[in-house]
Amino acid sequence: MKTKEIKISISQFENLGELSPEDQELILKARASASLAYAPYSNYLVGAALRLDDKTIVTGNNQENASFPLGTCAERSAIFWANANYPDLAIDTIVVTAIDQDGRAAKNVSPCGSCRQVMLECEHRYSKSMRIILDSSNGIEILENAKSLLPLSFNGDSLKSIG
Ligand code: THU
Secondary structure, X not given: OOOOOOOOOOEEEOOHHHOOHHXXXXXXXXXXXXXXXXXXXXXXXXXXXXXXOOOOEEEEEOEOOOOHHHOEOHHHHHHHHHHHHOOOOOEEEEEEEEEOOOOOEOOOOOOOHHHHHHHHHHHXXXXXXXXXXXXXXXXXXXXXXXXXXXXXXXXXXXXXXXO
């Protein structure tokens, strides 16, 4: 029997000012997008902002529905819009943030499993890592890629691995 250990590295920051101006701008755009979210059922308003390789910024937020499973997360709103309109451009960085209906920053912000899988698809599609910035009242955390958030992940290569 062998044991495999998988480690992930997370950079942690206490203040926005510790980040590059580009990352700061993206975080502010994500926060602004969170305030435009439609989340009357959860009151957890999520904002995402991503920067494409040509520096274009795309934002998105969660869009809920009275039929709960139909709602869409902020990350996927932004990623799918970016992929639909800029199919040739990889996503360099995505920020995720969340507030409540009174505008108070959430303590815990982390992409759900479905959004992690969608981020992973982008990394495969463009052969490029996507930086992920998580912005919460506990500080700012940066991961260098989506793959680290999905150990033992399933991807397009898995489909070719039969036989
Ligand atoms: N949500 C996101 O937008 N992104 C995530 O990664 C986590 C969850 C949304 C979905 C739903 O509208 C609300 O947060 C509560 O789950």
